[in-house]
Amino acid sequence: MIKYLYSLLTQIHPKPVIEMSTLTYDEAKTWIDTLKKQIKQRNQKMIGSSEQFLEKAIRSISTTDNKELYQIGNELSLHYFNRPCKIPIEWDKSLKNAAGCFQFDKRNHKPIRIVQSLWQYNQFGAQHVIGTLKHELAHYHLFIQEKPFHDADMEFKQTCRKIGAPLFALAMQEGYETSCSVCGESTGLEKKEKKKLASRCCKQPLDFGEYVLILPDGSRIEVIK
Numbered sequence: 510m511i512k513y514l515y516s517l518l519t520q521i522h523p524k525p526v527i528e529m530s531t532l533t534y535d536e537a538k539t540w541i542d543t544l545k546k547q548i549k550q551r552n553q554k555m556i557g558s559s560e561q562f563l564e565k566a567i568r569s570i571s572t573t574d575n576k577e578l579y580q581i582g583n584e585l586s587l588h589y590f591n592r593p594c595k596i597p598i599e600w601d602k603s604l605k606n607a608a609g610c611f612q613f614d615k616r617n618h619k620p621i622r623i624v625q626s627l628w629q630y631n632q633f634g635a636q637h638v639i640g641t642l643k644h645e646l647a648h649y650h651l652f653i654q655e656k657p658f659h660d661a662d663m664e665f666k667q668t669c670r671k672i673g674a675p676l677f678a679l680a681m682q683e684g685y686e687t688s689c690s691v692c693g694e695s696t697g698l699e700k701k702e703k704k705k706l707a708s709r710c711c712k713q714p715l716d717f718g719e720y721v722l723i724l725p726d727g728s729r730i731e732v733i734k
Contacts, residue, residue, distance in 0.1 A: 643674035
């Protein structure tokens with residue numbers, strides 16, 4: 510929950526406006542519900558025609574159904590490819606090892622749908638979803654034009670760069686900040702405190718510091734475990 514709240518806050522405010530590490534479960538849930546309502550109202554004003562569509566301003570996307578997700582995806586399709594998206598765009602609750610996926614029928618060479626990981630949306634927020642949708646729409650539009658559309662194809666890579674879509678999924682790091690107990694050199698993050706771990710530099714036990722989340726944009730937040 511704290512990750513989702515943080516993703517909303519950092520997209521709305523340059524700096525977090527609340528101390529999240531001291532929030533109770535109920536307080537965090539109240540903040541999330543309030544922010545989602547405010548952002549949804551603003552999104553509805555922005556999603557109209559492709560000329561008015563401002564993707565950078567979208568901070569939250571409704572997950573109660575697929576309507577708003579498709580609406581945003583179709584606006585991206587119109588804006589970057591001058592064509593509507595004629596296949597469903599849907600949330601996938603079980604997809605965790607990928608940000609999204611363009612599905613197609615190999616035998617009949619027909620596009621089927623685009624799916625977006627709900628889990629990754631809860632981790633990284635709306636702008637991550639928009640980047641993923643642009644990536645999957647590049648697959649879709651190249652596919653229907655019978656052009657090279659796979660991740661490794663140069664034409665696909667060029668299309669992604671042209672529209673500002675990520676070539677790879679984003680990742681989040683989390684764990685205890687560790688350092689060498691002798692020289693103090695940083696030794697990265699560890700998910701669990703393990704007494705047997707030793708530093709490479711001095712071959713000595715590690716000191717375990719704060720538990721942190723490091724988002725794809727480099728933002729860092731301390732979390733009380």
